[in-house]
Amino acid sequence: AQKITQTQPGMFVQEKEAVTLDCTYDTSDPSYGLFWYKQPSSGEMIFLIYQGSYDQQNATEGRYSLNFQKARKSANLVISASQLGDSAMYFCAMREGPSGGSYIPTFGRGTSLIVHP
Amino acid sequence: ETGVTQSPTHLIKTRGQQVTLRCSSQSGHNTVSWYQQALGQGPQFIFQYYREEENGRGNFPPRFSGLQFPNYSSELNVNALELDDSALYLCASSLVGRGSQETQYFGPGTRLLVL
Numbered sequence: 001a002q003k004i005t006q007t008q009p010g011m012f013v014q015e016k017e018a019v020t021l022d023c024t025y026d027t028s029d030p031s032y033g034l035f036w037y038k039q040p041s042s043g044e045m046i047f048l049i050y051q052g053s054y055d056q057q058n059a060t061e062g063r064y065s066l067n068f069q070k071a072r073k074s075a076n077l078v079i080s081a082s083q084l085g086d087s088a089m090y091f092c093a094m095r096e097g098p099s100g101g102s103y104i105p106t107f108g109r110g111t112s113l114i115v116h117p
Numbered sequence: 118e119t120g121v122t123q124s125p126t127h128l129i130k131t132r133g134q135q136v137t138l139r140c141s142s143q144s145g146h147n148t149v150s151w152y153q154q155a156l157g158q159g160p161q162f163i164f165q166y167y168r169e170e171e172n173g174r175g176n177f178p179p180r181f182s183g184l185q186f187p188n189y190s191s192e193l194n195v196n197a198l199e200l201d202d203s204a205l206y207l208c209a210s211s212l213v214g215r216g217s218q219e220t221q222y223f224g225p226g227t228r229l230l231v232l
Contacts, residue, residue, distance in 0.1 A: 044224065
């Protein structure tokens with residue numbers, strides 16, 4: 001079974017609007033962490049936001065917020081006020097096991113976001 | 118920028134050859150992970166090095182090997198290259214242990230083409 005599922009291969013959004021990128025995960029470990037990365041065409045993976053399984057509040061980082069619904073095992077990324085520079089691939093990833101140790105994150109297949117003027 | 122560098126940026130090899138890719142981790146980080154990203158896919162974990170020892174390995178054959186040096190930089194070696202090895206190879210550094218951070222910081226990657 002897929003540990004990370006990103007069901008949207010591609011998304012379009014108009015500049016200045018908000019967009020939600022979906023991510024569902026599968027784990028039986030009570031301790032885990034969820035990440036979102038952005039990968040522009042240049043190839044470098046850019047860390048955006050992190051949510052721990054025990055975190056009480058949804059993570060936010062500037063225009064990025066993570067809609068964490070633990071019971072549904074979903075961790076959707078919300079980008080507010082989209083900018084043209086947000087056009088890129090977006091990857092959801094999960095680390096299983098307690099924080100502070102080494103870990104092997106599993107990545108989803110990604111969602112391509114295109115922001116148009 | 119993350120402070121993680123990789124070399125070379127691009128590489129073309131032929132089947133059966135060997136290749137060495139290099140990664141310099143971010144200052145203060147003690148762990149390096151390597152990933153293979155085929156076109157249209159998410160990164161697949163190859164292995165991780167922590168304090169010069171292999172500390173986890175994904176589903177890759179033994180012809181994929183690595184090293185981590187005392188300065189925490191790292192090499193990925195691939196022997197007997199196959200066409201399917203053509204991919205973007207990403208290196209990520211992180212701090213594991215006391216004061217660790219959750220995040221891995223990636224380098225720009227090396228694009229390998231095997232002909």
